[in-house]
Amino acid sequence: MPAIIHKRSWRDFDWVLAFMALGIVAFGTVQIHYAQPTQSYWVKQLIGLGIGMVAMLAIAFTDYRRLLNWAPVFYVFGLVLLVVVLVPGIGMRINGQQAWIKVPGIGQFQPSEFVKVTTAMMLARYFGKNRAQALTIKEMIVGGLILLCPIALILLEPDVGSVLTYMPILAVVLFLSAIRIRLVVATALLAIVMIPLTYWIGVKTNLVKKYQQERINVIYDPENADRRGIGYHTWQSILTVGEGGLFGSRQSSEHSQSSLKFLPEPHTDFIYAVTAETTGFVGCVLVLVAYAVLISRLITGARRSSDRSGMLVIMAIVGGLTFQVFINIGMALGISPVIGVPLPLMSAGLASLIATFIAIGFAMSVQLRRFVN
């Protein structure tokens, strides 16, 4: 009885999640307009919101298990897109990265954003079987390979920032697939010891280049780092955030950091700094709370999932989303290095926006089918 399903679907639909996402995008669009008042980014963002909402609803009301059955096809299709983007003439090169595919009418879109979703699906499908014992080495290797294919292609663009956002997807999937806790603890300890050690050795042996060191130094001490060179983005972002104060800057909008082009990429990478300038500490914390509610709703959905693969899809999305939010805002606040990672739902960019809505739609689909056997 499609009508009954339909009715129940609307009742079980996660309205909070949907409105949270919609609200963040709407708020973000205002900030984009503020950051680039003379450009049409905010219009494009509204178009993206429309497309995203439709995609989200379409996927939400499709059985995610049927979609997961097709996961290998989507996955391979994603890899093809990543190959296509490297073809000269089709792929667009912006700032030295060949990461965009030209689309007549809209402009361009970034396949690596969509491939995140297909990769998460692929991983969920592979690890989604019911399990009785802990994760095996073989399973880990296969999981690693699933991740490696898109990562390798993205590194050819090269887009290190994007690659980093893939890591937590696998990490979360492995963590929730009964990987042994001692292995997790051991990895964590090793990381705590090895990362500083490797860095130290790298500095001593000059394998880590001066400019790369400088990027790290900027985080420790932005005021004394090279404010005009490598530390410029971080320093200007910190100034912009700081100028926001408690309730937002009192400067006229024509004299804002973004209007005067002191803050680079204000509508994409540094949209959060713009938000900080306009709305101050209060607005910034509200945005963080909104993300917290959104992610909590997703985790709740995962917990209620009727099977393992549904849970894994949602949590992979949670992992990717959280990591991106943390890195992007950290970048604006000068505590993470400047790598071009967009802020999900807020940064201008069709691919990121639509891909995030698709991911949320997937999570909704899982939830809607929590009572279905």
Place this chain on the structure above:
Amino acid sequence: MKFEDTSQNLRARLRFIQVLVVMMLTVLSVRLYVLQVVRGDRYAEIAVNQRLRRLPIPAPRGVIFDRNGEPIVDSRPIYNVIMSREDVKDLQSLVEPLAEGLGIDKDILKERFDLVSSMPAFESIQVKQDATSNDIAWVEAHNLEFPELRIEQQPQRKYPADGMLAHVLGYVGEISPEQLKQSTFKDKGLKPGDIIGQSGIEQIYDDYLRGKDGYREVVVDSRGRIQDEIETVAPTPGRDLLTTIDLDLQKAAEEQLRTSVTQRGVIIAMDPNNGEILALASFPNFDPNLFSQRITTKEGKAEYAALLNDPETPLLNRAVQSRYPPGSTWKIPMSVAGLEQGAITLEHSNLVCGGGITIGNKFTRCMGNHGTPDVKTAITHSCDGYFYRLGLKMGIGGIMKMVDEFDINKRTGIDLPNEVISWTPSPDFKRRMQPRDPDWRDIDTVYSSFGQVYDVITPIALLRTIAGVSTGGNLYIPHLLKEVRAVGNPGTPDYKQPVGFQPLDPAKPNPKKLPIPEEIDQTVVQGMWQVVNAGGTGAGIRMAGFDIAGKTGTAQVVGLGKDTGKNKDHSWFVSYAPAFKPEIALVALIENSGFGNMHAAPAVRRVYDVYYRKTRHAEPPGAVQIAQK
């Protein structure tokens, strides 16, 4: 959760992830609090500062007028290429393209960039002064490559052609690094690139003339392009200056020097009744526009080097910075002092000429044999023998007393920079000058009494002395400032009162009144009158109806009258007129031209001609032959 039974602590693992998410967001919140609430004000201030720029609007410098209100020095608008430095990462990398594009000397540009590197970054740098229309087009065409460049208008000083009044006016120039270190300049808030008076009255009255720069406070974008204007403070123009110079007399004086035999010398005209300088010419001269307009170019630097190395020292203001033996003009103060001190008396002032004098085994001759003249006759015919004996009667003590009385051993106090002090005779001076023969002898007194060897004085000091005699003992401070003009209307808050001449040394009396008895003074004046009007050494310049009183002089260069080549004696004539009611005092010195009556006196006469036409509105009687080279 329907599948947890088959998993390892899945519920706990999910909760762990949830906690991790909250922790990450908390870290961000704490950081936000630090940046926005704790340090917000400081960052806001830095952010505001980086978009605010203060662009100076140069104040137009005051105009310099002559005493009749004729403008002498004015400013004309020029265009400069300016660079805002805040956006430039590597200044030195710009040297090459800018030097090429704007046709500037590379070394000069490099030096300039080095100098400003120690200054705060919000100050702009002047890249090129007086940009041509080609330069402006170049800057506009290269707006994308060099967005930090812009064009600004600035008033530039324009001095009269032919170097007229060069030594009086002086010139303006950019403040030097050395000057910037001195507190006198720093305390006035001057900064690199500021234009200040560097010589002449431009220097002395710089504080009046300079004015105060205004500024525009603008908002710039990250590339330094102006986006908005916040505040404009108009500059306060410098105050106009009325000098005591009379341009007609000045031109006449300069003309005399330009056409003189050696084209080197000094002519000064002064009102003896108040010290106002009517004309002051020193030759050779120079073009002050070199300093205000061309000095930063390669050609300008070469031109300046040539001036510095010129053996004829055109930069020197001979009127106040050169010393010459006064020759026989020295006999005027000698006569006054001799009478005052009682070495001779009004009733009996006769002394033997003797055609000269023998001191020890050395004979010092007189130019003629004048019998036993009285003081007037001795002046009229410039009898050296008379004054040898007068000097010996007064003694060196008497001569030193005279020097002191007439202030000859001090600066006159003229409002020009770097005036030198005259050298006057004293045993002490001889000890320093001739350490091998340090004792003062009678022969030294003889030399001191007729204006050679130990008497070496500036033309301005001589003129002041003679003008003092002409007014019965009033020694005024010679000066060039008539008035700093008032600004605004009386009664309004911006009104500034006119300022008259104030002695640079406030302790110096103006005038210094000498207690010369009138009969003594008149006797000497009559002697000087006879020089021109009763067949004396200056008889050639006599003007019927306009009594010139004067005295010729010949300053010994090698030996009096001995050299006829380029080391010929300097020719002096010092005078005032009308003799018994003086309006104007005039001194002329023509370097290496020989006897005073041949060159200096006719030059003086021609300046009197101009004065006569101007004040009497009639042709001067009795034109003189011109002694041309």
